[in-house]
């Protein structure tokens with residue numbers, strides 16, 4: 001069994017436990033399983049896993065999302081991270097979406113930045129990524145911004161929650 005298949009099998013067993021007898025995972029079960037503390041990050045992750053948007057994650061959705069994170073190409077992983085940030089599904093990340101995700105990640109990691117520091121990080125990211133200065137980082141711009149960074153040392157604003165780490169978090 002490949003490492004990836006092993007990881008998925010392990011998560012599948014965790015899913016069965018967390019989802020219980022109905023085989024569907026509610027948001028609270030999902031949050032408990034992942035150990036995500038921040039409500040905003042939890043909601044964004046849940047929305048990405050809940051493909052059909054019915055408010056429950058079934059086994060198929062869960063495995064499909066995991067495969068996107070673990071097995072798929074670097075491009076798929078970047079796409080997942082991008083979608084996590086693009087809260088309104090507009091196809092671009094604007095400053096407020098990026099700032100919101102940064103604040104959520106800082107809360108999740110119990111770090112404190114001032115509003116000015118966050119603004120500064122947002123501006124730096126936009127200076128590097130928003131190459132056409134549209135005020136919105138498209139997926140093409142997002143991918144280009146990360147292209148020169150070696151895989152899995154990539155640190156998007158939400159790298160910890162985007163599944164870049166392969167192992168599961170110990171409980």
Ligand SMILES: [Ca+2]
Pocket residue numbers: 085086087088089090091092093094097
């Ligand atoms: Ca957007």
Ligand SMILES: [Ca+2]
Pocket residue numbers: 130131132133134135136137138141
């Ligand atoms: Ca742009």
